[in-house]
């Protein structure tokens with residue numbers, strides 16, 4: 001809990017009052033700005049603030065908190081209880097309003113209520129976080145408190161970029177493998193910016209049949225096509241004032257890419273079957289796990305749309321490139337899973353198990369880690385997750401693992417390459433696209449190598465190798 005009061009003695013009294021509550025740690029700030037500093041340094045479950053303070057009032061602090069994290073409860077305490085002030089406090093979203101001298105019993109039950117309600121609110125949000133069904137579409141009704149965890153330098157840098165990008169309305173392109181957190185990044189860009197109170201509409205373009213995608217996105221008028229018995233506004237219009245998140249943009253059909261480009265450029269959307277455009281104010285964030293520049297080269301993605309979307313870009317690193325964050329994420333997902341299943345026995349992770357988690361290959365990235373922990377929480381019978389519970393995980397031998405080329409007898413470059421290629425394939429679970437990416441060659445080259453053996457530098461079969469392995 002954070003207590004903000006310019007009168008050190010009162011703050012101290014409040015602190016000693018609440019420290020009687022079990023498991024309550026309390027920090028004091030002697031002014032509004034000091035409170036803000038504390039809030040940016042660490043996270044609190046509740047804030048109790050004096051109303052009249054020089055420099056920054058409790059109401060101003062409340063406004064600050066509401067903008068940053070609308071779920072964080074703020075209890076205002078005042079020396080002179082005026083009805084008007086109490087009404088104002090409620091209007092501005094204070095959790096409660098109390099008059100000094102504070103009745104500690106009342107304060108402590110209010111704090112417990114505030115923290116309890118917040119937990120329930122967060123659980124709702126976690127539930128929203130589940131795979132989006134059928135049309136993979138969700139309209140966020142209220143700002144969520146999804147957190148992006150991680151201390152890896154790449155993640156810290158990304159968080160900084162998210163904060164800055166949140167202040168702009170330019171399109172953003174988020175790249176990264178599946179399950180790395182692209183949707184999470186997009187929703188944070190929305191939530192940290194001035195559009196946070198407007199809708200966040202997420203669409204997975206691959207989850208909607210190509211024939212319906214156009215009308216889903218841009219709407220249609222009644223009778224526009226067979227079965228269009230009612231007009232539809234479309235998701236772009238639904239995102240009015242807010243953000244439209246287009247997941248898997250690399251899979252969007254070419255014809256629609258042209259329409260989307262026009263909408264982004266003109267700020268106008270035209271429903272299928274309508275001859276009139278409608279102005280919209282929507283911020284576009286797109287994501288893909290595919291290599292868009294290479295799709296552009298192959299003619300499968302429009303170059304002009306690529307440049308339009310790529311005004312700001314972010315690349316979310318795969319989990320295996322930030323292994324240091326795995327224990328932290330695992331503990332977080334353990335808490336999330338436990339809150340969904342309070343009856344579970346599982347409550348901690350052993351050091352060995354954390355070690356094993358940190359070494360696994362995680363081709364499905366953070367989503368796979370979350371699912372792994374959830375499965376153990378649901379099925380586990382002991383209180384601690386042990387290494388033995390994780391025996392099924394693929395360990396990433398590629399890092400720190402042994403070179404599998406066998407003993408180092410002298411052999412030709414071709415033989416060595418063959419062994420390396422088959423080892424990489426094994427590491428990638430025979431996923432040719434991933435193996436080709438690791439090897440830095442085109443997937444068609446990999447297929448050819450499998451049929452005819454690899455071509456190596458010096459072979460007289462040039463041009464077929466883009467980059468010598």
Ligand SMILES: Nc1ncnc2c1ncn2[C@@H]1O[C@H](COP(=O)(O)OP(=O)(O)OP(=O)(O)O)[C@@H](O)[C@H]1O
Pocket residue numbers: 129146147148149150176177178179180181182183184185247289329366367370
């Ligand atoms: N750094 C993180 N901290 C906490 N949770 C995370 C983090 N990264 C991802 N997650 C969680 O992992 C899950 C997968 O993330 P998300 O759906 O954003 O991935 P994605 O890259 O959009 O996946 P896809 O490519 O399949 O669409 C979500 O539940 C998300 O909240």
